[in-house]
Amino acid sequence: MTHTSPPGTYTNPILDADWSDPDVVRVGDDFYLTASSFGRVPGLPLLHSRDLVNWTLIGHALQRLEPAREFAVPRHDRGVWAPSLRHHDDRFWIFWGDPDQGIFQVNAPEVRGPWTRPHLVKEGKGLIDPCPLWDDETGEAYLVHAWARSRSGVNNRLTGHRMHPDGTELLDDGKLIVDGDRIPGWFTLEGPKLYKHDGWFHILAPAGGVETGWQGALRSRGFFGPYEEKIVLEQKDTDVNGPHQGGWVRTPSGEDWFVHFQQRGAYGRVVHLQPMRWGPDGWPVLGDDGAPVAVHARPGLPPQPPATPATGDDFPGGRFGRQWSWTANPQAGWATQHSGDGLRLACVRSADAHDLRRLPNVLTQRLPGRPSAVEVDLRLHSEGPGARAGLAVLGDAFSWIGLQRAADGSVRLVHRFAEAGAEKERDAGHSQPAPEGRVRLRIEIGAGARCRFFHDLGEGPRPSGPVFAATPWRWEGALLGLFALAPVGPGHAGAATFTRFRIDAL
Missing domain, CATH: 2.60.120.200 (Jelly Rolls)
Incomplete structure (x- = not known):
């Protein structure tokens, strides 16, 4: 099932199914995407693209959920929440939050593996949506995460840590770096993605809830703040409700793009691709001046044949495909x-x-x-x-x-x-x-x-x-x-x- 778009354009959503909480990274000429998988096994799907529009499912980073006893029965609202995908020190890294256990990490030398077993980086209830950053300028490593009120009693805030450069442990108790309760009109601040750009720490994070919220941006000269905020993507007069939670990626030629989801009821969280640029004031500009685009010129990347994650299956030899x-x-x-x-x-x-x-x-x-x-x-x-x-x-x-x-x-x-x-x-x-x-x-x-x-x-x-x-x-x-x-x-x-x-x- 592929979209029919005018020549030289693409149509949103680029992934018209439930690829929840997407994050994306580029390595060379290749783009990779992962998404939440909650209690399903295998987890942490891995998708590949050469043009940010056509994607194929190439594997999973998590073969079993732990502890095994907990996930021997369906846990549809638990497990793998909102992962972050990064490439650092010639390895792929994925961090995610299990709201009942804490922040986990897996890594691999190649995207197809072998991936390490899950390593618990920070134990605790309600720790969700973690994202690491390795600062190439200073050699420091950081991690930011959000909170689930259902487990911790608090939300609408982001906590920051220094992290060991090997990604195995956090080096402090954490500091509240963004308090959404102090930002007028903001609530349910979550899903942070952490970047360093032009000397600034930038956090792209949604607020307002998945159904009707918006995509926010926060920036600071220092990782621990103080941060200023701006809404950079919202529904406006489009039919894309709650444009929400995703990641920034830059092409080899320097184009900037933002991948995010839209909540669509029984269809889950479908994935959109927005053009992105950095404004003269240093803030990111997403979509059509802050509104989601439905049809847009394709990224300036080599043309690729139409592709979507596999669905049909002949089950050769009794084996089932990666889509299951x-x-x-x-x-x-x-x-x-x-x-x-x-x-x-x-x-x-x-x-x-x-x-x-x-x-x-x-x-x-x-x-x-x-x-x-x-x-x-x-x-x-x-x-x-x-x-x-x-x-x-x-x-x-x-x-x-x-x-x-x-x-x-x-x-x-x-x-x-x-x-x-x-x-x-x-x-x-x-x-x-x-x-x-x-x-x-x-x-x-x-x-x-x-x-x-x-x-x-x-x-x-x-x-x-x-x-x-x-x-x-x-x-x-x-x-x-x-x-x-x-x-x-x-x-x-x-x-x-x-x-x-x-x-x-x-």
């Missing part, structure tokens, strides 16, 4: 490699089989941000009563369509859903026989993330149930999911195979 992630730390045996194509998922036994939101063994990817059709073929092999497998739209509310083995041994097509807050799912459509244990499943996602479900048992696609309005999780967009389950009981519960997963624009 589990809803918690995976266990061996959930997916089986084999000689042919197709994703073979074990029907994992669970007491929570009635509620997909509680299950760690759901394989997910991001909901596309524009009208799309999702299709996959499913075969249920399991002979166990109650075994089921299907295709889901998963958020605070969820709906799924798939196959289930009945008590009499037959296989039936089922369609179920649960509202936000509901403890168990219920029927969304009429159950019917699926005599061959096979079906093609389809979800058409329209405007407003309104989802229509279809099934094809060999006689062409037929609609199933009412329209389902996808909902986000607390901090992330809705997910597409593939799963195979079975009720609690003895022995191996069998498996299901998914083939030819596709997402096509409508």
Whole structure:
């Protein structure tokens, strides 16, 4: 799914899906981007581009979340929050805040790894959105972070530290360097990105909340302040609400650009690219004189073929692509490699089989941000009563369509859903026989993330149930999911195979 733009231009969003809290860095002629991944595994996605417009997903920096016991079950509002990506001393560095544990860091000699295991730089509750800076002029290293009121009781402030140049520890107890309560009209100051430019320390940080806020800039001659502030990007008369939290990057020729997100409900936080320049007063100017652009001339970089992060998957040899992630730390045996194509998922036994939101063994990817059709073929092999497998739209509310083995041994097509807050799912459509244990499943996602479900048992696609309005999780967009389950009981519960997963624009 690529945007069609006039020649020589690009159209926002450049990443039309939930790549939350993006940060970006350039190394040579290559640009790299990472984003929040919360409780999904693997975490810390790594994207690559040569032109800041076309991006591909090349891997992840975090293979498991720690501690393992905490993330053995879904933690959709915890885990990896708002990472910062930097390149220093011939290494890539990512710092992030886990709101329940503290500030972590991983690093690697190459973007594809190997990445170190997470190292806890600062322990504490509510420490979020960290960003390091190595000052090439003085040799000093610094770190700034924000606060989550839900864990610490405070927010709207930024704390600064001196940091050991090797990134392993902080050298002081920290100092309040920006108090948002003292800036008239500012609240929920967070997401700081720290830079040194033209002798000034600059912090690009949003405020006002993700739905309706703005992007701020702060600057000081010294890292510990005092800082002065300015709003540098806001919605104005555009349809880009709350332009929020991102990073500055400079091309080899000296062009400046700013990557940030926009909150779009069930679609999550989609990514925009804004032109940037430094004004005569030394402040950054973002977008069209402080307003987000919808269409703009491309960066002055060599033309690249259209590209977006992969979505479709043929599951060669039973392996799934980088676009997929589990809803918690995976266990061996959930997916089986084999000689042919197709994703073979074990029907994992669970007491929570009635509620997909509680299950760690759901394989997910991001909901596309524009009208799309999702299709996959499913075969249920399991002979166990109650075994089921299907295709889901998963958020605070969820709906799924798939196959289930009945008590009499037959296989039936089922369609179920649960509202936000509901403890168990219920029927969304009429159950019917699926005599061959096979079906093609389809979800058409329209405007407003309104989802229509279809099934094809060999006689062409037929609609199933009412329209389902996808909902986000607390901090992330809705997910597409593939799963195979079975009720609690003895022995191996069998498996299901998914083939030819596709997402096509409508």
